[in-house]
Amino acid sequence: MTEATDDLLDPIMAALHAHPAGIGEYALLQHLRQQGCSALPSAPLSDTLNLFRCHFLLFNALYRLRERLCEQRAGWLEIHTLNIRLLPYQAGTVALCAHDPLRAYYLDMGQLQATGTAEVDALLQSFWRGLQGGEERQAALALFELADAAEPLTAQRIKHRYRQLVSQHHPDRGGSTSRLQAINQAMDILERYYR
Structure with missing residues (x-):
């Protein structure tokens, strides 16, 4: 050949x-x-x-x-x-x-x-x-517990879940700073794919 x-x-x-x-x-x-x-x-x-x-x-x-x-x-x-x-x-x-x-x-x-x-x-x-985000996007969705969502994902649904997680894991409410940082980073990633 x-x-x-x-x-x-x-x-x-x-x-x-x-x-x-x-x-x-x-x-x-x-x-x-x-x-x-x-x-x-x-x-x-x-x-x-x-x-x-x-x-x-x-x-x-x-x-x-x-x-x-x-x-x-x-x-x-x-x-x-x-x-x-x-x-x-x-x-x-x-x-x-x-x-x-x-x-x-x-x-x-x-x-x-x-x-x-x-x-x-x-x-x-x-x-x-x-090209569509692969591992990075999937990891962010997993952190938001939306990776296997039955309903279609929308920016509004992701923002709603973000607010829930921030409220739950905020250091002022007994959560950890590192967990909150991970949630913010995941939101930054997801905003690139769901606008």
Whole structure:
């Protein structure tokens, strides 16, 4: 499979030279597909498993290209989903990235073969949960005892529960300062998600 991504290296270099300020991953994938790169699956990118496979193959090629450029002292490849950019070679750059877990992941083609639809769906769900507050939001809701609420959560309901907890745990009424601080911090978190 590594040989298949060899076909991506030259078209990637051409695209990077055409975009000296950098190019986003999705735009680069679209460009490579328009160029007819046979190394990328041709199924629609709206299919999440196909999108993951294209992403993985592209990043495998990018990390391999970075190594080739460094070996030749021809440049440094900045790799990020939002901006992939070719930079001039600087001595010592490789030493700064001695252990890169993402590099190890994308260079292991077994990861691609082991990832099916269920794993891609789980990755996407984890991403969206994180984007929507995930653990931080859930912890705040748990503190307010609203994590498993049957009714829909509204800003008004959360404020009402906040006032109840403040009244119950205020130091002037025998509560603890640390508990009150935790309640205030949880309210700050929840206000970001429920306005």
